[in-house]
Amino acid sequence: MIAVYDVEEKRVAKMLKLFRQYLNWIQNSVFEGELTEAQLLKLENSIKKIIDSETDSVIIFKFRDQKWADKKIIGKEKNSTSNFI
């Protein structure tokens, strides 16, 4: 699972704090991880409480087998501790 958000500056800190409880930060406003359906539902509900759905955007990519097939990093790895649980 990959999640990305694009929110107004004043909500970034709150979103970062929320996402970090569920997923691994890998870059900018990009997170990866594996969640159960229940965890994902809880995250989605928390997201809806924070964002202004008129201006903010969150995209969640899910994969058939929970993981992307291949991840390639060009340049610096912003979060070198990023590994799947």
Next chain:
Amino acid sequence: MIAVYDVEEKRVAKMLKLFRQYLNWIQNSVFEGELTEAQLLKLENSIKKIIDSETDSVIIFKFRDQKWADKKIIGKEKNSTSNFI
């Protein structure tokens, strides 16, 4: 395929221009699309010419069957024209 970049401000415009030649912009510095291996190689070489690999970061997620399984948008869809070719 999903590609995200986290680069210094002065290189953002160049990266945006490059990525738009290959992929669909969907949000912030996030792009999606389907590329052949040859196209991907060309994109990667162009990326390496632009970025400072000490500070900038590009992550490319590839999937077994070229596409994510499910994409969920919460809040505003920043690029409503984003559809797969």
